[in-house]
Amino acid sequence: MILIAHGGVGSPRDKSEKVEKAVERGYEDGMSFFEAVVSVVAELENDPYFNAGKGSRLRLDGSIQMDAAVQSQEDIGAVAAVEDIANPVRAAEIIHDSPYLVVAGDEATELAKNHGLKERDLKTEKREEELEEMREKLGEEEDLTETKKFYDKIKGGTVGCVAYEEGKTAAAVSTGGASYSIRGRVGDSPLIGSGFYVGKNGAVVATGKGEEIIRQLSSKRCHDLIEEHGLEVACEKTIEEFPEEHSLGLIAVNSEGESSANNREMAQAVLRTDK
Numbered sequence: 175m176i177l178i179a180h181g182g183v184g185s186p187r188d189k190s191e192k193v194e195k196a197v198e199r200g201y202e203d204g205m206s207f208f209e210a211v212v213s214v215v216a217e218l219e220n221d222p223y224f225n226a227g228k229g230s231r232l233r234l235d236g237s238i239q240m241d242a243a244v245q246s247q248e249d250i251g252a253v254a255a256v257e258d259i260a261n262p263v264r265a266a267e268i269i270h271d272s273p274y275l276v277v278a279g280d281e282a283t284e285l286a287k288n289h290g291l292k293e294r295d296l297k298t299e300k301r302e303e304e305l306e307e308m309r310e311k312l313g314e315e316e317d318l319t320e321t322k323k324f325y326d327k328i329k330g331g332t333v334g335c336v337a338y339e340e341g342k343t344a345a346a347v348s349t350g351g352a353s354y355s356i357r358g359r360v361g362d363s364p365l366i367g368s369g370f371y372v373g374k375n376g377a378v379v380a381t382g383k384g385e386e387i388i389r390q391l392s393s394k395r396c397h398d399l400i401e402e403h404g405l406e407v408a409c410e411k412t413i414e415e416f417p418e419e420h421s422l423g424l425i426a427v428n429s430e431g432e433s434s435a436n437n438r439e440m441a442q443a444v445l446r447t448d449k
Contacts, residue, residue: 175339178432181441182331183381183423194443207339211346215263218333225331230350232305241364242266242348245372252364254278259286260294263348334379336427343377345370362387367394375400376428383420409435
């Protein structure tokens with residue numbers, strides 16, 4: 175098995191040790207490649223340093239809404255604006271094994287709880303302090319057209335993982351969303367072709383400015399370039415095509431191995447097994 179995970183574009187490379195520990199905790203001998211990507215992302219969600227699960231950023235109203243997705247060669251599962259769940263990627267895994275592809279909002283939360291996923295108070299002192307700082311910058315202004323100047327400077331971040339084994343690939347991604355965002359805002363993470371893509375050329379996960387990743391369909395773009403250019407060049411070309419003013423990081427894997435590229439720092443880790 176070949177596996178690569180990231181802690182979000184913008185996460186300093188010296189924090190790669192945290193990603194490595196999540197990979198070590200998440201992967202167990204005998205796991206399939208699909209089980210591995212889900213488990214590793216769940217471990218990243220458990221680390222309050224990352225913007226996912228326990229470390230999720232707060233929305234402008236003080237709430238936490240998270241997005242997550244998984245994809246295998248066979249199917250897709252995604253949740254959007256899910257709340258109060260310790261591991262949204264596990265909720266996405268439930269959807270993967272259901273008749274649906276994407277479930278959002280209260281129903282996604284309720285579905286996760288009904289399947290036994292743990293509830294958790296996800297707010298941390300660090301994220302609450304960040305919210306107060308944002309509110310001070312925004313002042314009394316509630317007009318979203320005026321907050322755009324702040325939103326252009328949003329701090330987002332995701333966690334993600336892709337893996338290859340015996341001709342098959344899988345991807346998993348999770349995020350706590352972006353600062354300066356309203357309830358209901360959904361980024362690239364749960365959208366196929368944007369935050370993630372698994373196809374004949376391999377598996378790709380993206381992280382960065384969600385709205386621009388959606389516009390560019392960055393994961394699908396990278397996947398399609400792999401056929402002609404190979405993993406490394408495909409990742410690099412996708413970054414080169416992306417507007418420089420916006421952040422983007424990519425990880426990708428297939429039978430060639432693993433690769434990554436980014437226009438900001440990005441903590442990451444690689445696992446190779448003999449299986």
